[in-house]
Amino acid sequence: MTQATERPGAEAPKVKGHHNPSDAKAKPWPVEFMSTAVGKKWIMAISGIALMGFVFAHMFGNLKIYLGPTDYNDYAHSLRTLLHPIFPNGFLLWLMRLGLIAMFLIHIGSAISLTRMNQTSRPVKYQSQRRYLAADFAARTMRWTGWIVFFYLIYHLADLTWGWANPDFVYGDAYGNVVASFERWYIALFYIVANLLLGIHLYHGGWSIFQSLGVNSPRYNGIRRGFAVTFAVIVTIANVSFPLAVQFGIVS
Amino acid sequence: MSNMLNLTLKVWRQDGPDTAGQFQTYKTTVADDASFLEMLDYVNEELIEADEIPISFDHDCREGICGSCGVMIDGRAHGPQKGTATCQLHMRQFSDGDTIEIEPWRAAGFPIIKDLVVNRAAFDRIIESGGYISVTTGAAEEANAIPIPKHAADAAMDAAACIGCGACVAACPNSAANLFTAAKMQQLNMLPQGQAERYTRSNDMVERMEQFFGSCTNYGECQEACPKEITIDFIAMMNRDYVKSQLVNRRRLGEKKVG
Numbered sequence: 001m002t003q004a005t006e007r008p009g010a011e012a013p014k015v016k017g018h019h020n021p022s023d024a025k026a027k028p029w030p031v032e033f034m035s036t037a038v039g040k041k042w043i044m045a046i047s048g049i050a051l052m053g054f055v056f057a058h059m060f061g062n063l064k065i066y067l068g069p070t071d072y073n074d075y076a077h078s079l080r081t082l083l084h085p086i087f088p089n090g091f092l093l094w095l096m097r098l099g100l101i102a103m104f105l106i107h108i109g110s111a112i113s114l115t116r117m118n119q120t121s122r123p124v125k126y127q128s129q130r131r132y133l134a135a136d137f138a139a140r141t142m143r144w145t146g147w148i149v150f151f152y153l154i155y156h157l158a159d160l161t162w163g164w165a166n167p168d169f170v171y172g173d174a175y176g177n178v179v180a181s182f183e184r185w186y187i188a189l190f191y192i193v194a195n196l197l198l199g200i201h202l203y204h205g206g207w208s209i210f211q212s213l214g215v216n217s218p219r220y221n222g223i224r225r226g227f228a229v230t231f232a233v234i235v236t237i238a239n240v241s242f243p244l245a246v247q248f249g250i251v252s
Numbered sequence: 253m254s255n256m257l258n259l260t261l262k263v264w265r266q267d268g269p270d271t272a273g274q275f276q277t278y279k280t281t282v283a284d285d286a287s288f289l290e291m292l293d294y295v296n297e298e299l300i301e302a303d304e305i306p307i308s309f310d311h312d313c314r315e316g317i318c319g320s321c322g323v324m325i326d327g328r329a330h331g332p333q334k335g336t337a338t339c340q341l342h343m344r345q346f347s348d349g350d351t352i353e354i355e356p357w358r359a360a361g362f363p364i365i366k367d368l369v370v371n372r373a374a375f376d377r378i379i380e381s382g383g384y385i386s387v388t389t390g391a392a393e394e395a396n397a398i399p400i401p402k403h404a405a406d407a408a409m410d411a412a413a414c415i416g417c418g419a420c421v422a423a424c425p426n427s428a429a430n431l432f433t434a435a436k437m438q439q440l441n442m443l444p445q446g447q448a449e450r451y452t453r454s455n456d457m458v459e460r461m462e463q464f465f466g467s468c469t470n471y472g473e474c475q476e477a478c479p480k481e482i483t484i485d486f487i488a489m490m491n492r493d494y495v496k497s498q499l500v501n502r503r504r505l506g507e508k509k510v511g
């Protein structure tokens with residue numbers, strides 16, 4: 001290894017666009033922590049866990065669609081009135097929304113920054129066919145599945161929260177809106193594809209969080225992949241079932 | 253008896269760091285008990301005989317301990333055999349009539365010097381930033397003076413097996429050096445002797461590494477390519493130590509003046 005330094009012209013390279021630690025005074029803690037990729041991966045993992053919590057709760061809440069319009073609309077309504085007598089209506093809902101927006105911002109912000117870093121770290125690609133042994137499809141497509149899920153979410157909000165993209169949007173009738181949306185086969189298909197992609201994102205992400213956070217011990221390393229698979233499968237099956245249920249007339 | 257293999261080689265030839273390179277095709281016949289580097293030696297003999305410039309490649313010990321060798325062989329770092337360096341690869345891994353593509357490591361942190369030789373000085377910079385312990389000079393200490401649990405010693409030894417060849421960077425889709433850095437960090441962080449500088453080391457080595465290399469997406473390619481089969485468990489340990497280093501009282505790390 002050391003032999004390289006002895007060769008003329010073999011100084012360590014200057015890599016453009018990469019983090020340059022200065023020997024000057026350290027920055028305040030969160031700023032310094034977030035300036036390295038290892039720190040950013042922590043942030044991605046923490047925000048990823050928060051988003052996983054949201055995805056799970058969202059999926060679980062929507063299962064009430066199988067209990068019929070009354071239960072489902074009651075549930076939708078209860079989200080607005082959570083903690084109601086103590087706080088004004090919608091308070092907790094907005095608190096959760098703000099938290100979610102913050103999590104998305106830092107997750108996507110870190111994703112962009114890491115993507116840029118990795119794009120500059122191999123300026124000349126391999127000229128022969130690379131053979132991957134471990135990097136699976138899910139891991140290599142994180143940024144694609146991530147972005148597609150993001151744009152799907154925007155559409156999803158326009159469809160069922162704001163109502164712009166919904167043909168028969170009735171404020172307050174969540175059940176009817178879902179049915180009206182999913183009755184169009186191409187929209188049902190779009191939801192199914194987007195949720196499959198989310199499942200793929202979670203298949204790698206749900207495992208990756210452990211490594212990024214340094215949660216590693218022979219005692220439970222065996223269940224890390226199992227956790228990711230279970231989580232991704234449960235969330236995906238439930239989410240995909242909603243448009244299917246409307247298409248097959250189980251929910252109408 | 254050894255079998256003879258007729259091979260077509262596509263070797264990356266590049267005159268210098270700033271010149272364009274291209275694949276050059278060579279035909280050769282070697283015995284299947286030759287090592288991969290011996291095969292390149294034969295090709296070079298033929299090139300020299302024909303008054304051509306031989307292929308430059310790095311090598312030294314040829315027994316998998318120095319970390320000098322290492323090329324991409326058919327798109328895999330150190331070739332098709334797991335847990336071995338290029339010098340330990342034998343031609344019996346290939347079949348008669350094969351075409352073998354040979355390419356240097358490619359990463360911004362590893363610029364090409366010539367042909368298959370890359371500059372791995374960036375690894376030295378990472379070691380300098382924290383891959384050491386400070387000891388008092390003099391006669392060596394009695395080996396059993398410091399009690400070390402057997403498991404910790406074994407784990408540190410697994411990390412210490414790193415020969416610094418750079419296959420982890422070469423194999424990583426992001427050209428990240430996290431496996432190398434983690435191994436060089438954790439071999440010390442897991443032992444009592446490494447504790448005094450543990451958190452400055454964790455902080456400094458990560459920062460230095462990121463000056464040259466990409467970030468870890470937990471692909472796991474590095475541990476597949478590693479000739480010493482070092483696992484990404486050490487990367488998780490490094491991530492932990494790095495975050496701890498950020499939380500350690502800065503006064504203790506010498507970043508803030510006392511008083």
Ligand code: HEM
Binds near residue numbers: 202
């Ligand atoms: C519901 C939404 C989402 C969930 C539950 C989620 C979850 C996760 C999790 C758990 C990880 C693993 C973190 C780690 O390795 O430490 C991850 C990684 C990642 N996410 Fe997301 N994510 C979501 C949305 C997005 C979006 C909108 C993007 C858009 C860019 C995105 C891009 C990425 C990328 C690029 C990575 C890999 C980063 C790397 O290792 O280099 N994700 N995600």
Ligand code: FES
Binds near residue numbers: 311312340
């Ligand atoms: S030549 Fe020393 S490890 Fe291959």
